[in-house]
Amino acid sequence: MPPRRLLKLKHERTDLGFLSASLSEDGGRDASWMLRVESPSSFEAFHDHLADGASMALSMVTRDGEQLRGEAYVSSISDGVETATVVVLAGAGPLRRA
Numbered sequence: 001m002p003p004r005r006l007l008k009l010k011h012e013r014t015d016l017g018f019l020s021a022s023l024s025e026d027g028g029r030d031a032s033w034m035l036r037v038e039s040p041s042s043f044e045a046f047h048d049h050l051a052d053g054a055s056m057a058l059s060m061v062t063r064d065g066e067q068l069r070g071e072a073y074v075s076s077i078s079d080g081v082e083t084a085t086v087v088v089l090a091g092a093g094p095l096r097r098a
Contacts, residue, residue, distance in 0.1 A: 008061040009037065011045060019084050023060065023068075025095065033091035035060075035072060038084040043077075046087045050074040055092045067098035 006021035019038040026032040035058070037043075049056050055071045062068070072089035079085050 003036075005063045006035075006060050007063050010059045012057050014045075016043070016045075021060075023062065031094040033070070033072075033095055034075075035089040035091075037087045037089070039087065040084060043085060043087060046074050046077055050077060056089070058089075059098070068095045069098055070095040 003022040003024045006018075006023060009016045009018060009021055016037070017040065019040055021035065021037045024034045024036075045056075048054075053073070055073050058070055058072055060068045060070075071092040073092055075088040075090045077085065077087050
């Protein structure tokens with residue numbers, strides 16, 4: 001399935017600002033998903049979750065208005081000095097439509 005762009009992204013009740021965010025879903029039996037986020041600055045919350053190995057509760061709104069919720073683990077963080085920070089999250093279970 002092609003990636004879908006996000007309009008809004010929240011961790012619990014906190015809005016996470018981003019330059020771009022795209023959601024990719026496998027759509028198969030396991031319904032795996034991945035989220036790639038480009039941030040204008042370093043995300044300390046992502047660093048903390050990566051170090052702790054803790055999942056993040058996320059809610060998302062796609063550009064076509066679909067509302068989604070799910071849990072994800074931080075897979076990688078690429079800190080950019082002159083560019084955006086890129087964070088890749090892997091879904092921990094299926095996405096739920098709200």
